[in-house]
Amino acid sequence: MPGSKSNLVSLHEDVINDTSDLNEMKISDEKESVEKRTMTLIEKNGYHDSVYMNAAKIFQGIHTEKSKDKILVRYGDGSVTPMLTFKDEYSQRVSYGLAFNALKYQDLLEEMLLDSCVYPCHSIPEELTSLLVVMLYDLQDRKFRAREVFDEEEPVPEVRKIECYLYRFKTKLAAALARCRIKHDALSIEYLLPEAIREQQQRTSALPLYVWINTFKISLEDVLGDLKNKGFTRVQSVSDFDCYTYCMDQHCPDVLVFPSSVKEELLNLDLFADCKLLLQDKSRSLAVHSAQALLNTGDDIIVAHVASPLTIAHMSALTIRNTSNIFVCGVKSSAKADELGNLFSHMECKNIRLLHEDFTEIGSTDPRLENVKVILLLPQCSGLGVGNPIDFIVNEHGDAGFLRDFFRGSVSEDKLNVLAERQLNELMHAMKFNKVQAIVYCTCSLYPEENELVVKKALESELLEENKVQPYRLIPPVFSTCSNSVASTEIFFKMEPSEICSGCFLAVLEREKESPANMSDEDILARAAAKGLLDGTLAEKSKKKKKKQPKVTQCRRNVAGAEFLHRQTLSNIKAELSVSKGVSNIQLRSMNGTNRRVELKKPLHPLPDAALPGVPKYTVQDRQTLARKARTERKRMETKTVDIVFPSAVAPHAPHGKPQGNSPRTSSQHCCHAAKAAGGRMFPPPKVVKPAVPRAAGGRMFALPKAVKAAVPSHPRPWIPCSWNCTTFRKDVNGVPPAV
Numbered sequence: 001m002p003g004s005k006s007n008l009v010s011l012h013e014d015v016i017n018d019t020s021d022l023n024e025m026k027i028s029d030e031k032e033s034v035e036k037r038t039m040t041l042i043e044k045n046g047y048h049d050s051v052y053m054n055a056a057k058i059f060q061g062i063h064t065e066k067s068k069d070k071i072l073v074r075y076g077d078g079s080v081t082p083m084l085t086f087k088d089e090y091s092q093r094v095s096y097g098l099a100f101n102a103l104k105y106q107d108l109l110e111e112m113l114l115d116s117c118v119y120p121c122h123s124i125p126e127e128l129t130s131l132l133v134v135m136l137y138d139l140q141d142r143k144f145r146a147r148e149v150f151d152e153e154e155p156v157p158e159v160r161k162i163e164c165y166l167y168r169f170k171t172k173l174a175a176a177l178a179r180c181r182i183k184h185d186a187l188s189i190e191y192l193l194p195e196a197i198r199e200q201q202q203r204t205s206a207l208p209l210y211v212w213i214n215t216f217k218i219s220l221e222d223v224l225g226d227l228k229n230k231g232f233t234r235v236q237s238v239s240d241f242d243c244y245t246y247c248m249d250q251h252c253p254d255v256l257v258f259p260s261s262v263k264e265e266l267l268n269l270d271l272f273a274d275c276k277l278l279l280q281d282k283s284r285s286l287a288v289h290s291a292q293a294l295l296n297t298g299d300d301i302i303v304a305h306v307a308s309p310l311t312i313a314h315m316s317a318l319t320i321r322n323t324s325n326i327f328v329c330g331v332k333s334s335a336k337a338d339e340l341g342n343l344f345s346h347m348e349c350k351n352i353r354l355l356h357e358d359f360t361e362i363g364s365t366d367p368r369l370e371n372v373k374v375i376l377l378l379p380q381c382s383g384l385g386v387g388n389p390i391d392f393i394v395n396e397h398g399d400a401g402f403l404r405d406f407f408r409g410s411v412s413e414d415k416l417n418v419l420a421e422r423q424l425n426e427l428m429h430a431m432k433f434n435k436v437q438a439i440v441y442c443t444c445s446l447y448p449e450e451n452e453l454v455v456k457k458a459l460e461s462e463l464l465e466e467n468k469v470q471p472y473r474l475i476p477p478v479f480s481t482c483s484n485s486v487a488s489t490e491i492f493f494k495m496e497p498s499e500i501c502s503g504c505f506l507a508v509l510e511r512e513k514e515s516p517a518n519m520s521d522e523d524i525l526a527r528a529a530a531k532g533l534l535d536g537t538l539a540e541k542s543k544k545k546k547k548k549q550p551k552v553t554q555c556r557r558n559v560a561g562a563e564f565l566h567r568q569t570l571s572n573i574k575a576e577l578s579v580s581k582g583v584s585n586i587q588l589r590s591m592n593g594t595n596r597r598v599e600l601k602k603p604l605h606p607l608p609d610a611a612l613p614g615v616p617k618y619t620v621q622d623r624q625t626l627a628r629k630a631r632t633e634r635k636r637m638e639t640k641t642v643d644i645v646f647p648s649a650v651a652p653h654a655p656h657g658k659p660q661g662n663s664p665r666t667s668s669q670h671c672c673h674a675a676k677a678a679g680g681r682m683f684p685p686p687k688v689v690k691p692a693v694p695r696a697a698g699g700r701m702f703a704l705p706k707a708v709k710a711a712v713p714s715h716p717r718p719w720i721p722c723s724w725n726c727t728t729f730r731k732d733v734n735g736v737p738p739a740v
Contacts, residue, residue: 045149049156056131057082058099064395076126116172206385216348283504286440289479299373316349329359364432381443385503451505
């Protein structure tokens with residue numbers, strides 16, 4: 001119909017001329033005006049040919065593959081990984097941005113090609129379909145205007161060919177876009193996206209910019225003064241943001257926060273050109289500050305991955321005053337080392353050491369890492385918690401496949417299992433470094449399989465291993481001693497993605513601290529040898545000693561008296577033995593007369609088990625061995641005077657009918673071992689006056705008088721007096737007269 005045809009042509013012309021409602025219509029009118037004002041000239045007129053080629057290669061690997069019965073647009077073979085060469089960071093950023101936008105609007109762009117009959121085209125091979133889709137998105141984003149060609153750039157024939165082809169059919173393509181918008185009643189192409197993707201895009205566009213200060217080049221005071229001169233105003237929090245405002249981050253004292261609307265002006269400041277301010281996601285700053293809070297002066301740190309150079313530089317800026325070295329793992333090629341060296345040199349980082357081995361390839365006893373006390377783990381993860389996927393890929397050197405997972409909002413189960421297994425292996429390897437005291441584990445993932453479960457599995461596996469070094473425990477992260485944040489009591493630090501920050505997960509593992517007073521001698525020596533604190537001779541002796549000596553439970557201090565008797569007899573045995581062992585092998589016999597001496601012999605009537613504290617049982621063979629050692633030691637032992645209080649029990653009758661008994665407290669003059677002279681002759685102890693006990697002719701004892709019985713104390717444990725002080729006793733052993 002002629003009338004319908006003329007109306008359609010008129011609609012096409014209106015679409016071409018009216019450029020305000022194709023891509024600039026946003027949810028917020030204020031954001032729309034800000035983005036229009038900050039859009040640079042090169043973005044309005046297109047990009048260099050190399051940018052389109054790189055974007056097409058990226059899109060070729062991440063585009064959505066449809067089932068065979070629904071395939072209408074073919075993209076050729078994408079099995080070969082393309083080689084990407086970027087002129088600079090800007091080219092890299094816009095290349096990934098073009099590819100990601102083509103992925104988001106793939107269905108719309110394919111529908112435009114089919115509806116306008118622009119596709120299929122026999123003159124365009126399938127291998128160039130990705131370039132066709134990418135350049136179509138850019139053409140409609142420029143409101144179907146011609147691209148400005150730059151004289152200094154080298155032309156790419158494929159790009160020029162596709163550009164001429166699309167511009168020749170621009171009217172048909174604009175009409176197809178208009179019909180699609182009318183069909184879905186969409187004010188702009190953003191409303192053609194699924195609601196979840198649209199909300200995600202809104203969060204990305206509203207996400208504040210987090211910038212950390214390179215203190216190698218400039219101080220915080222100078223930055224604040226420079227920003228004030230540029231027209232920026234400091235406010236208290238993100239909720240107070242206006243256009244040209246900023247605030248201090250609550251967790252990291254060297255991080256500034258800006259509204260997203262000033263991104264272009266901010267990046268054009270000299271502060272960014274001179275690397276005095278660096279734009280990076282907040283999650284990385286949290287990890288760096290958490291690791292720095294665990295370092296002491298002279299402590300080194302391992303950054304297990306080289307994927308994030310800005311994180312390494314930030315770590316360097318925070319640790320330069322501690323005289324710490326930062327060891328970076330995984331710098332495989334000399335070209336990569338030169339690239340990082342130039343970057344760190346430009347940022348004036350001086351304490352970074354590059355290692356070509358991967359982290360899991362480095363031994364836990366590597367002499368280069370003997371002063372390392374903290375390990376920072378930033379493993380490759382699904383990354384679905386990040387706010388801006390383009391910035392994440394550029395700053396973290398991520399692969400393009402992340403864009404596909406980010407667009408879908410999920411990763412495949414197989415990929416998730418591979419990532420979780422790799423993360424677990426890296427965390428378990430970090431635990432093998434005996435001198436390391438803390439590990440910081442940080443991801444941008446939202447999956448528990450990559451976060452809590454990895455940490456818990458690593459801690460469980462450590463408990464199953466026999467390691468003399470103290471095990472790890474989880475502690476709440478501490479970001480900085482001068483931070484404005486409130487101290488957290490949560491073991492794991494987690495942030496969910498929102499309009500003010502990206503999502504991240506942070507865990508800090510620290511070795512438990514145990515007092516040496518609660519450890520046996522063998523454990524102290526073994527752990528000291530494991531940490532490398534003993535030389536080779538001492539370490540070897542400690543191992544031999546551990547093999548020869550049986551491990552016995554330590555006795556308590558209230559049985560130190562009986563322990564002394566055992567030590568005097570078995571001084572060549574280093575491990576402490578329990579009191580029952582000493583009592584069962586050595587027992588004092590009471591004095592039978594004034595001219596008799598105290599002797600150490602085998603007990604004729606050992607005390608019953610009920611009268612002794614709970615102690616380990618020993619075999620007959622062990623007791624015989626100890627008895628033989630006791631006899632051998634007794635022959636060469638020089639007896640010393642000690643203060644011993646005997647049980648408050650009536651001693652058996654002595655021969656010749658002379659009664660004896662125990663007094664409540666016996667001084668060191670009343671009870672002593674026989675003293676040996678220089679010639680080996682034994683002298684008897686001095687005479688002791690004892691209260692008489694009436695005895696019948698047949699030897700039967702009568703009860704003591706009441707006055708005498710009252711003087712005899714009643715001890716709940718008669719074989720050890722409660723007043724026996726362990727410290728006084730040990731002084732007596734060293735030859736100092738005990739206090740009476």
